[in-house]
Amino acid sequence: MNFNIKRAWRKDKTLHSLPEVYSSINVPKNGSFWKKYLAFAGPGLMIAVGYMDPGNWATDIAGGAQFGYTLLSVVLISNIFAMVLQHLSVKLGVVAERDLAQACRDHFGPKTNFMLWIFCEIAIAACDLAEVIGSAIALNLLFHIPLTWGIVITTIDVLLILLLQSKGFRWIESIVGGLIFIILACFVYEIIVSQPELNAVLGGLVPQKEIIQNPAMLYIAIGILGATVMPHNLYLHSSIVQTRNYNRDKEGKKEAIKFATLDSTVSLLLAFFINGAILILAAATFHTTGNKDVADIHDAYKMLAPILGASMASIAFAIALLASGQNSTLTGTLAGQIVMEGFLNIRLKPWLRRLITRLIAVIPALIVAILYGEKGTTELLVLSQVILSMQLSFAVVPLVMFTSDKEKMGSFVNKPFLKISAWIITFIIIVLNLYLLYQTFFGE
Structure with a gap:
């Protein structure tokens, strides 16, 4: 790669990230803590969507059914990784006033940027694939619409996106928040009826060495990591944090980082x-009853429904899946727009950009659904999460690099503890992905 390094940010006249909504949401200058927090709340929920999209479902169900509560520790660790990386994403957006894609274009040479964009x-295509399949499966479960037709119907969400984007950014955040509440309500109900063993759940939060030693368990663990920490979320968050109209001076930026980080951390706890x-539902319902092959x-x-003896259990599960798939389409659209505009400085109309991304996902999903049916689409869903995990390093390394550079970040540069923690997280992600590659091509 040709690293054409420019230490400090270039003083170019790059357009703001998502210029149509840049600094469009007012923050009270002298309001109370809660008023300011509510003004900054929203981007965190949109980021949290990426951490509960349909791709997570396949990996979490497989992990819970096969290995009980053991992989719960991987979900927890992945979430802690996500909190740290999203904080860095907020810092980059607020301090540099660039999204991660713009920062890469500013720092690296054209060849490196082109590769990072690819x-x-x-x-993003892998993520969209998960949304397409997840929504199609939910439509099939709820309304008995064939998978192939369900996949075709999901292309219609282009119209939904257009409608929402014309009504303002707060409107999009409200829709996302509402859908998250539906998912949350469904799973509170599922946990109540599945009655998991509390001691086993708490035990599952403690990492076990077996996760590393068992190749099948490690494969799903890396899939969970890929499904949890989403590469496109790092680009998205560094952009949408700039929708707030805070003072662009040192104190204003410091306050923006504080409230935006609080927003994302609370939202990620929800995720x-x-x-x-x-995972707990799969462990309590399938693993404990000997149905370990449910993936x-x-x-x-x-x-x-039959195992739990609650007729609503299956319906609540499918409603949550549909809400999850629809939510993910909203954030996927914005991420695609940010990435293309940031890396290439090419500005397409949102409907055209969305249509291109969706078609890239719909075509392989349709082929697999027609040829292999349900089993094929599920395997494609898990594979999409492994692909996401493989791409993660290419977003994380530049993010940690930029936020750890004093000349770029000034007094907001990562403190030593955060810097070391961020590089350790990056190292773990890279090592796990290399191991996954090895197992995929050379394993038994």
């Missing part, structure tokens, strides 16, 4: 509960 587009709930969302749906 990797990012692959990640941890939902992710953990999916399919269809099988999970069919077996929940």
Whole structure:
């Protein structure tokens, strides 16, 4: 790669990230803590969506059914990683007033930027693939619409996106928040009826060495990591944090970082509960009853009601899945727009950008659904999360690099403890992904 390094930010006249909504949401200058927090709340929920999208469901169900509560510790660790990385993403957006894609274009040479853009587009396509399949499965479960038709119907969400984008950014945040509440309510109900063993749940939060030693467990663990820490979320968060109209001076930026980090941390705790709930539900319902081969969302749906003896259990599960798939389409659109504009400085109309991304995801999903049916789409869902995990390093390394550079960040540069922690997280992600590659191509 040609690292054409420019230490400090260039003083170019780059357009603001998402210029149509830049600094469009007012923050009270002398308001109370809660008023300011509510003004900054919103981007965190949009980021949290990426941590509970349909791709998580397949990996969490497979992990819970096969290995009980053991992989709950991986969900927790992944969430802690996410909190640290999203904080860095907030810092970059607020301090540099650039999203991660713009920062890469500013720092690296054209060849490196082009490669990073390609990797990012692959990640967004993999994520969109998960949304397409997840929404199609939910439509199939709730309304018995064939998978192939369900996949075709999901392309219509382009119109939904257009409608929302024309009504302002707060409107999009409200829709996202509402759908998250539906998912949360569904899983609170699922946890109550599945009655998991509390001691086993708490034990599952403690990491076990078996996770590293068992190749099958490690494969799903890395899939959970890929499904939890989403590469496109790092680009998205560094952009949408700039929608707030805070003072662009040192004190204003310091306050923005504080409240935006609080917003994302609270939202990610919510995402941890939902992710953990999916795995706990699978462990309590399937693993403990000997149904360890359940890795399919269809099988999970069919077996929940009879095993738990609650007719609503399966319906609540499918409603949450549909809400999850629809929510993810909103944030995926914005991330795609940010990445293309940031890396290439190409500005497409949102509907055209969305249509291109969606078609890239719909075509392989349709082919697999037609040829292999339910089983094929589930395997494609898990594979999409492994692909996401593989792309993660290419977003994390530049983010940690930029926020650890004193010349770029000034007094906001990462403090030694945060810097070391961020590089350790990056190292763990890279090592796990290399191991996954090795197991995929050379393992037994």
